[in-house]
Amino acid sequence: MEILLIVVSAVFVNNVVFARFLGICPYIGVSKKLDTAIGMGFAVTFVMTLGSAIAYLLYKGILVPYKIEFMQTVMFILVIASLVQVVEIVLKKVSKVLYASLGIFLPLITTNCAILGVAILANQGDYNFFESVLFSFFSAMGFILAIVLFAGIREKLETADVPTPFKNVPISFVVAAILSMAFMGFSGLVK
């Protein structure tokens, strides 16, 4: 039951994009095409899950015992940045195909605030290790859901007759706001 709550909360109720407004940059930037949106989504999933797992261990293992919790932002940025480096190097060697398909998105993730945000959130809620990994994984799923939905809409928007001042990004923001409001319907479902 607890797990189900975490999943529903992470994907729908507290969706990273729609409820927490994290990761808006890639959400607007790489949602022009469905393919690239999915690619970005998987790259985020990969780094987000791994990143918060390691962040959790560091937090509970070093920051809490020495009472230096205020260091978490710096520490997590360090971890995420190096993790992206490692993942990139390993991926290049192990799976050239995956490396090529993720392409530029992988280094871009270093500065994706959704990753840092989820890593911090996963430590704030009183989760154990398994739950925090689960939470970050499904937060990433929520990100994929958001970006894929949005990319699908934006592909349709390409052929829509939009007034010139609203073309491209402005109309995307309007659509994102409406989508976000739709997701607000989930609020109150899980505490």
Place this chain on the structure above:
Amino acid sequence: MASSMILPVISLGSVAFALSVIILYISKKFHVEEDPMVEIINDMLPGVNCGACGLPGCMAFAEELVKTKNTNLTCPPGGSDLVSALGSKLGLQMAEVEPVTCVVLCQGTHNVVKPTAEYVGIQDCWAATQTFVGPKQCPYSCVGLGSCIAYCDFGAMSLEDGIIKIDDELCTGCGACIPACPTKVLALIPKKDKQIFIACNSHDKGAVAKKYCSAACIACQKCLKACDLDAITMDNNLAVINQEACNGCAKCVEVCPVEVNCIIERKASTLIEEEMKKAG
């Protein structure tokens, strides 16, 4: 004060050190050998990622060329100069590339071809052709909404009086625009000083084609008989010029009986200048 600072500094420093050691170890362990030549070749390429070589992007072309040393690889936007430069860099004798340019096989401007009705839907050729025959009565014509323009990386295409116009100076013959045309009026032909081609795409019978367009090939076969080299053939009610056999004598151009001559003789700007000089 000092003690409250020491702990964060040490912990952050040690974590950073540990991570840097890990990255160093992994980058050594998972090092991928990369040919520096790939980077050099990639820098020489136009970098427009048009895909005319049949590979996904310029980087892929560079990798393929360095890896396979395939002398038949060509880069249409770069032309023969670039390919031979690449060859000399790699010590290869590259295959000769014949430069090509893109031409529009339609002369259906607004006053030449009859319109069907005013089209106010999505301003896209593919959408327009799905609604009915398209804005023009000829189902083979250039639709004239310019869906292909976005595919041209070189800005060589523009809309003029309802049909696409291609700037020969800018066109590199990459062929990226060809699949973007729903009626297939774009084609590549060899770049010569004197280009002769049939600027019509209609496969309808002469009587039918003549009704809707005054520039349509009516399949009269006069050009076929006029050609001394047998370079012209008929393909399903449309004359086709075999570009390899054509010597540019332009006899066919003279005999074409169609109101707006459907055989086009186009001279390169340099040739026109020369003739102007001769004429004074």
